[in-house]
Amino acid sequence: MASGHVTDIAVRLQRAHARIHEPAGADCGSTAAPFLGHRRAGDDRDHSGDPANTSDPVALPLSRRCRLPPEMGHVSLAGHHHVGSTDRDRGCHGGYIWRQTHALDPYRPLPSDQPPLEIQVVGYDWKWLFIYPEQGIATMGQLVIPANRPISFELTSATVLQSFFIPALGSQIDVMNRMMTRLHLEADHPGRFEGKNMQYNGEGFHRQRFITRAVDAKTFDDFVERTRQQGQPLDQNAYEVIMKKGDNRDVASALGLDKSDTDAVIRFFPIPDDLFHTIMAGSPINWSAIDVPPPQLGTTRTSVVQTPSNDKSSSPESLSPSHERKEAQP
Amino acid sequence: MSARQLDEHEARECRAEQRSYVWGFALALVLTLIPFALVAFTDIKQMTLWITIGICALVQVIVHLRFFMHITFAKNKREDLLLILFTVLILVILCGGTLWILFDLYQRMLPGMMP
Amino acid sequence: MSLQNASGIERNAHHTESYARHPGLNLGAAHAQEEDTREEMVFGFWVFMMSDLIIFGLLFATYVTMLGGTAGGPGPKELFEMKSAFIETMLLLTSSFTFGMASLALKYREDKSRLVFWLVVTLLLGVGFLFFELKDFHTMFDKGGVPSRSGYLSAFFSLVPLHGLHVTGACIWLVALLGQMAVHGLDAPVKTGILRLAILWHFLDIVWIGIFSLVYLGGLS
């Protein structure tokens, strides 16, 4: 094999060094925090050198807390009792496992006074597409979610078996072609976390990552708005690029977008109607639904934008109109 | 090698065993004809039909084991009866588990596969 | 080893039961001497059958889970024919009975010609079964029922032909035993061979009960 990514060892070693020398604690929230019980402040600083992020003041640990039926007290994903008051389960371990497994079933909606945000996830070789059906937008490379609001995921795969996992938020779930699995998560604080595929699916497996960014409600609305303005249409050309093997950055570069930033988010708008279920059913996608005529690739808009950060809802650079655009590769 | 002369006891035993094979064959025949006939010529409720087919099949299996394969509860054959029963246990666990798991999975993520 | 020896052994009528050492047909007093080594062989063969039974069991279960996977292709109702399924069932059931007759000929008569007669009848019935099964597959193919058409058909063609393959193997074995009998006469290994083949044959009939009930009748009803 000769993957395009493993050509320049020197450059990558250099980059690797840069990372080692970063201050301790600069992990990007990939630790399965609730399990370890470590709740380190500063966890959610990222290493991409984005100043907006390193100064992120919000640094509380995250766990997907489920509000369980009252008799069970509070249970984090890892199965620690947080509240000792209702420990009558102690007597019967089997019963405890039984109730806990039900309470933490990823299919089970999270109790909340807010309606859940629907997100549809499609796994490709080797990247994820996040569809926001209500908002009519989609992203790749970065999943932006509002904090303190339950997210209801529907997941499928356009290719082989994969497993969708955001360690800091908990609960991985398999995604399979033609099938839909469900997952309910909630970030109880804003932050920035690594997301992965856990199920080996070929050469690019270890590159199949994304950043999850939990933001406040207003920032989320801004994100949606900006995506609607600046998004790249998810038309047939773009979709063919996505279907090819490669990671986010390959897609970005094939679409003529900047790929220098690993955390680049590729934004799509408009997107075909009911894209998710069409993919799941394996039926042909109805491209006519994209009312905007497909523009020349990478000529009119930029879709790589710095992502919204929590304290700065938008920065002038984030629009980055000045990027050199390459022609889409065939 | 020519036919051996049977003594009286053997002749009796031989006839008995022959009868047992004929019995087995007749029973199996009946248990085959019933479900075929039901499917071909009647239209009783599907569930009843399936249950009948299942029961006939089960009984026929026992008939074969008893009359053709000579599996009995006789003391000296316990080991083999145990073997068969153990196999049945494993079969029930594996097949039952498979059906339980897969149909549950279908229901949760692939409703199209529910027959 | 030889039968002359065997007939020298006291044939006490009341002890016959104690010679029934293994499941399947026991040859009884007349063959006592061979029974000891045979016991191990036959028991081993039973264990093997049980292992094979797990394979069939799992294929049955998998078949059931694939019933919904027709992918718009033909299903059981379009593909199966009651008549041919019935003919196949009858052939196989009868062959089980005729094999039983062969076993009795071996046990009580040591009558080679009678034994060979029943074995050949069994073989013909087995081959007849295979013929009808292949014909059946052929008509299914004509109706578009090929394994590559759908998950459901794949499951069908991994279960039913596997049984057919077993029957083919059993037929070959039967022919080989007839050959051994021609060369070595009705000696101990041949007798053990027939006993084990008998178990296989009856076992395949039991698997077929599952196939006609679940696959054919279940599919047609």
Next chain:
Amino acid sequence: MSDVTSSIFGRLGWDALPFWSMLRDHSAMTIINGVIATGAAGMVVLGALAAIVLVTWLGKWKYLWSEWFTSPDHKKIGIMFIVIALVMLARAIIEAVFMRAQQAVGLDGGFLTAEHFGQLFTTHGTIMVFFMAMPFLTGIINYVMPLQIGARDLSFPVLNQVSLGLTAAGAALVMISLVLAPFSIGGWTGYPPFTELSYNPGAGVDYWIWAVTLSTLSSTLTGINFAVTIFKKRAPGMKLFRMPLFTWTALCTAILMIFGMPPLTVATGLLALDRYLDFHMFTTDLGGNMMNYVNLFWAFGHPEVYILILPPFGIFSEVFATFSGKRIYGYRILVVATMCIAVLSFTVWLHHFFTMGQSAHINAAFGIATMLIGIPTGVKVYDWMLTMYRGRIRLSVPMVYAIGFIMLFVLGGMTGVILATPSVDYQVHNSLFLVAHFHNMLIPGLLFGMLSATNFWFPKAFGFRLEERWGYRAAFCWIIGFMLAFFPLYVLGLMGMPRRSVAFLEPQYLPWTITAGLGALVILCALLCLLIQLWVSVRDRHANNVFAGDPWDGRSLEWSVSSPPPEYNFPVLPEIYSIDAFMTEKDRGQGWQAPDQYVDIEMPANSAMGVIMAVTGLAMAFGLVWHMWWLVIGAGLATLVAIIARGFVRHTKRTISAMEVQRTHEHWLEQVRRTTPIKRSQEQSTANHGLPVAPIEGAVQ
């Protein structure tokens, strides 16, 4: 390629050679990986050539053929199984070290390509499970079990040869895949649809399918053979509840093989149908459904891990009892616990795919069932500890492994129980935590068991003790290397590092991966120590010989015969009156005695069936991998003809006269009589010729 060459060579072309891509593409990465792959291929070719030249030079072909390859003797077959296992162990450990080295520098890079890394973990896992662990335990059971139950051979010696042949063919196929690459990258689990034609059209997955299939068939036949032997060939008086514990675990393992292998046969068989005949069982389109594969694979996979662990349980039971100088504590309970584990292991397979999306009640049910296995396992652990309690413990090499096992295994079991909690498994499934768990079971459990058994029974098989100093060094390197190499993986798993990753982007992983890499090096040292131990032992074999047969003051029947034992094992079949039969005999002063009368012994005659099946099996598999249909059909027909022809053979027995048996036995007894018995304190000295002093009061209990 022309029609002619393609009809001969199928799809085998020059590009299958490991250096081919290197010649085409000169990037640094391709060259590094090309050199590694070519080196490995070169080792295989050179190794094979060297072996052939050596045997020819020594003129040993005839000896090998008549004394080993065609021998139906369970002892020789057992040894050949173990030789295969050791060769494959060396290869798989080297692969593991490469993987650890890659991950140690794998921060966004490393020196292995993703493709190469994929082949490494797939071959490592496949080899370790199917061609190291299975042959190793099969070999040891083969050697020891008939001796322990007082039998002359297995029930079906020729079938045993065939089992060996099939395993050898599978191992050879995996070796050939180094030369005519590539192997699969689908992992040892080979999940479709990734392994389907549309995603992996090459020969790799086919190599995997057929190698595994050969091994599966072999194990099924072995299981049948063992089970029937234990049921039907016990010496008079050897009731089931007088059998040594190792034989009990062998029986339970055999039963698991009989019923646990078929699901894998079904899974790989259906996958092969998908790939070869365009079926749609597990494809993504046309109604295929990969969940069935996952279900079938683990219906095999879970019983499989207990197939791997039960024989070590038996081995450690023997080792603890022998080297504590005590009867095993709670014999009956241990037997029942073994049976419980065997049956329960069929009820838990879903814990390998908790995250697939099924309902919580299913997950919970299987999770609880899984935890139940901890109870009988715990019972065993306590019984072993109580066996040691107030025993006269000798810290021999097998015992060091056993103590390493008991401490580390409990830890691995605990992480297993953690994984069995569905809601936790959602966090750590597919992570290095899982990899740490299973190596924590497989290395201290399975591998230590095998090494302990090797040190324990080697003197029985070859007549001399294995050198102890290097044995201790190897054992300590294993224990320390294991801890260094795998404890960091627990941390990495909790940090969210996925298994099977060739590289990662998190600098905080680095200290842990480097530590694990160092651990792998220590393990490499352990392997080296093992080799030196073997070499030194062979060198000093005369000084360390234990021909009298009982170097450890053993308890079961295998120690009652000479070392190495005669072909027929027992000059006269022993009668058994109690458990620990030989210890009782010694206690009554009845060891090493001549029987009243010798009789002719009938043994199975040599047969080439095993070799034939190995050759045709390998040819068929190779033809299938490369689509050389003529080879497949030819080899298939040859197999059929061979089986039918075997049915016509009547000279399957060989008689050894009573006189010869008597001569051999009396000669040995004479030698024993001239030997000085030793005390346990002299066990590891050259004074140990296998004759212990009479047991002191209370040793028998």
